[in-house]
Structure formats: structure tokens, C-alpha cells
Amino acid sequence: MSAPQFAADRSLGKLAKWLRLLGYDTLAQRGEEDGAFLCRAQEDDRWLVTRSRVLARARAPRTVFIENNAPRDQIAELFLKTGLSPDIRLVFSRCAPCNTPVEPLAREDAMGAVPDYVYSSQERFTKCPACGRVYWPGTHIGRALDFAASALRGGAKGGLRGCQNSITPDTRLCSKP
Numbered sequence: 572m573s574a575p576q577f578a579a580d581r582s583l584g585k586l587a588k589w590l591r592l593l594g595y596d597t598l599a600q601r602g603e604e605d606g607a608f609l610c611r612a613q614e615d616d617r618w619l620v621t622r623s624r625v626l627a628r629a630r631a632p633r634t635v636f637i638e639n640n641a642p643r644d645q646i647a648e649l650f651l652k653t654g655l656s657p658d659i660r661l662v663f664s665r666c667a668p669c670n671t672p673v674e675p676l677a678r679e680d681a682m683g684a685v686p687d688y689v690y691s692s693q694e695r696f697t698k699c700p701a702c703g704r705v706y707w708p709g710t711h712i713g714r715a716l717d718f719a720a721s722a723l724r725g726g727a728k729g730g731l732r733g734c735q736n737s738i739t740p741d742t743r744l745c746s747k748p
């Protein structure tokens with residue numbers, strides 16, 4: 572089974588970065604119009620994650636309407652509502668700012684690209700082929716997993732209210748079935 576993919580609307584930029592740190596292919600809406608964004612999400616069969624009632628009204632097959640404000644609560648709400656859970660094998664496989672899968676980087680090539688204390692304390696490094704950012708999984712994996720774990724422990728505040736039911740469907744945003 573392939574990993575779920577997400578599309579996060581423009582109000583959920585931080586959540587999009589956290590989803591990428593957890594390893595999920597996550598499309599972010601930037602200047603794009605709602606209709607174009609929705610179509611792109613549907614073409615890729617992504618979960619649409621939104622705080623926009625306009626987008627939620629489009630009733631794409633897999634839409635999650637997010638009610639929480641803090642990214643930690645939003646992660647918890649998203650996993651609760653989709654029934655998904657974080658997969659440790661995916662964590663840290665993707666660049667957070669640009670969504671590109673990262674590649675292994677030889678340790679000697681990381682010298683100078685990361686702070687000296689990081690270079691001397693870490694064994695494994697990865698690099699984003701698109702933007703050149705260098706990552707060291709040791710600390711980042713721990714941070715991402717701690718974040719997800721604490722989010723899931725805490726649960727989402729009001730995350731399971733059935734608010735999608737109160738939204739009137741509007742299927743005009745994307746003409747694709």
C-alpha cells in the first residue's frame with residue numbers, strides 16, 4: 572500500500588511542513604486559486620486538508636476540514652479524522668520546505684554544510700536534491716516523532732466534532748468527477 576498523500580490549503584502551511592517531516596508527500600497551496608488547487612489534489616488522489624469552508628463545500632472524495640489552530644492539534648485532528656497513523660519508516664524522508672524526497676549524503680560531504688558539533692556527533696546525513704538543504708536524521712527524527720506522539724497523546728481539542736455535516740455541498744470548484 573502506498574503512503575497517503577496530502578494537499579494542504581494556504582492557511583495550513585505549518586501543518587504541511589510537519590506532514591513532510593513525517594514523510595508524507597504534501598502539496599501546499601500558494602498563490603493558486605482554490606479550483607486549480609482542488610483539481611490538482613484530486614488528480615493525485617490526495618487527502619484535501621483545509622480550513623476553508625469554500626474548499627470543504629466542494630466535497631472532494633477525501634476532504635478533512637481542520638478546526639484546530641495549533642499545528643500540533645491539527646496533526647492530531649488530521650490523524651483522528653482520517654484514521655491514519657504516523658509511519659516511522661517514512662519519517663524524515665522528505666524535505667520540509669520543498670516536499671522533495673531527500674537522498675543519502677556521504678558523511679565527508681556533509682563537512683562544512685552543517686555546524687561542526689553536528690558533524691562530529693552525527694553519522695548519517697541526507698540532502699535535498701532540489702534546494703540543497705542538509706539534514707541529519709538523529710535529531711530531526713526524534714523531534715518529528717516526539718511532536719506526532721505528543722499530538723496523538725493529547726488528542727485534538729474538539730477535533731471530532733462533525734462539522735463537515737453542516738457544510739452545504741458545492742461541486743462547482745473542480746469539474747473533474
Ligand SMILES: [Zn+2]
Pocket residue numbers: 666667668669670671699700701702703704
Ligand atoms: Zn528541499
